[in-house]
Amino acid sequence: MKKLTKWFKWIDDNILKVLIGAYIFLIPLYPKLPIRMVTYTYIAVRFEDLFMAVIVFVFFLQLLRKKITLNERFIRLFLLFWLAVFISFLFNRYVTEILPYKMLALLHSLRRIEYMIIFFIAGSVVKTKKDFFIFLSLSFVVFFIVTVYGIGQKFLGWPAVQTMNPEYAKGYILFLTPEARISSTFAGHYDLAAYLVFFMPIIIGFFLYKKNAIYFVLFLLGLFDLVLTASRASYAAYLVSIIIFLSLFKKWKTLLAVIFFTVLFTASSKSLTSRLTRTFQVKQIFVNQQTGQVVVPQNITTKEVPAGTMYVQLNSSQIQSGLDQTKVANKELMIKNVRERIREDAKKRGQILSAEEENMMIASITAGLKPISSLVPDISFATRLQVEWPRAIMAFLKNPILGTGPSSITEATDNDYLRALGEFGLLGFTLFALIIFNIAKKVFATATKVKAKENIIFFSFLFGLLALLINATYIDVFEASKVAYVFWLMAALFTIDLKYEKN
Numbered sequence: 001m002k003k004l005t006k007w008f009k010w011i012d013d014n015i016l017k018v019l020i021g022a023y024i025f026l027i028p029l030y031p032k033l034p035i036r037m038v039t040y041t042y043i044a045v046r047f048e049d050l051f052m053a054v055i056v057f058v059f060f061l062q063l064l065r066k067k068i069t070l071n072e073r074f075i076r077l078f079l080l081f082w083l084a085v086f087i088s089f090l091f092n093r094y095v096t097e098i099l100p101y102k103m104l105a106l107l108h109s110l111r112r113i114e115y116m117i118i119f120f121i122a123g124s125v126v127k128t129k130k131d132f133f134i135f136l137s138l139s140f141v142v143f144f145i146v147t148v149y150g151i152g153q154k155f156l157g158w159p160a161v162q163t164m165n166p167e168y169a170k171g172y173i174l175f176l177t178p179e180a181r182i183s184s185t186f187a188g189h190y191d192l193a194a195y196l197v198f199f200m201p202i203i204i205g206f207f208l209y210k211k212n213a214i215y216f217v218l219f220l221l222g223l224f225d226l227v228l229t230a231s232r233a234s235y236a237a238y239l240v241s242i243i244i245f246l247s248l249f250k251k252w253k254t255l256l257a258v259i260f261f262t263v264l265f266t267a268s269s270k271s272l273t274s275r276l277t278r279t280f281q282v283k284q285i286f287v288n289q290q291t292g293q294v295v296v297p298q299n300i301t302t303k304e305v306p307a308g309t310m311y312v313q314l315n316s317s318q319i320q321s322g323l324d325q326t327k328v329a330n331k332e333l334m335i336k337n338v339r340e341r342i343r344e345d346a347k348k349r350g351q352i353l354s355a356e357e358e359n360m361m362i363a364s365i366t367a368g369l370k371p372i373s374s375l376v377p378d379i380s381f382a383t384r385l386q387v388e389w390p391r392a393i394m395a396f397l398k399n400p401i402l403g404t405g406p407s408s409i410t411e412a413t414d415n416d417y418l419r420a421l422g423e424f425g426l427l428g429f430t431l432f433a434l435i436i437f438n439i440a441k442k443v444f445a446t447a448t449k450v451k452a453k454e455n456i457i458f459f460s461f462l463f464g465l466l467a468l469l470i471n472a473t474y475i476d477v478f479e480a481s482k483v484a485y486v487f488w489l490m491a492a493l494f495t496i497d498l499k500y501e502k503n
Contacts, residue, residue: 031161071123081431092405108406115484122492147221150184163187191480193234197467205460230271233474241467395422416472
């Protein structure tokens, strides 16, 4: 009986630590299988939401029983940010009536609390350096599993569960094609890449701290997976953060080794190198000066990202001369693209066109098209410039203080700064920025107080954060659930007041 009582007491004293340990494994590794889809969107209630509800319930229960004490650092900023989110929701739901789907907007608001509350749960439980290093070690084990699984997806046909489009979000088990980009256990390749670039500086920091080659191997696994995601924004974020980090600490040998493997892995990936080289292309396109219609001559394949219809006209005679050499081929390809579009439109209307009808429509459309030498971004970047970013900016201009409310600019903006401004206005954006700034400030202060040997650990987090912030210019990283959950936990670990020896 005494053993049983002792066992129950241990569980009571450590249940939140156990749940946080489970959180570290389940959040990144458990696939995003839906339990129930949310009406009018492809967002779903998933196991992670139920698991978070359990953790929050236990947290408040232990708080009421005074088994733990609330870590009050940053609590005012967090509460003010959450308040700003709900003010934006209420104002735009009931005053401007911009938000037609109340439950969807409410869910988007609650998600901000759901992602961030682990910051206080972990901050109230982790009290010692031992806890700090145990949870970091568990996170590294998870990182290893994630990277190995990603490699297995690419070369061994291991399945994936993604939410990259409404159909995938229903929970289908997918098997990637040879040219597909890996997502490992994450919702898509962008989410995986953001997770990798956040952790890679931390891992290289531990390599320098521990002098253990296993951390460098773990770093290389992350680098290889990053290359397999072919995410250009994350790749750029990785280069900036790692190069500055290692240069700042004058770890030249490590930097040379990192550059060597980066070049080696990048050169081995046709997908990444193709996407990098095709981000901007000098092409001859065809434009109707009266209607603004743009036709970009190109063969659309799954192996290369196509060019978008946004363009910058070039007047260089040298460029024009080079493009004139392919003028005939471009015109033939342009006609082919127009024909495909006509057939696709006819199919949607249930029509079957004769060859004569097709030719007449092609002649009518192409008659007003003129060749132009231009610089054309790929369709991914063009979509951001033409649709997603202007939509967020327009939302911000409608209400600069409060924005147009959560969920008002669809599920993705592909720029976290513009998304925050568009949905929550200057109030919400400023408060969120202050939270990030104060977290970085606290970690920096700790890094300057601890032993010279240990400070690199804390600086590694700052450069992981830098990579994430760079990535946020191109992806909604703080709304990507798995990345957000992991980030706020790690932010809690690195801002907890632990007893470190001074220099």
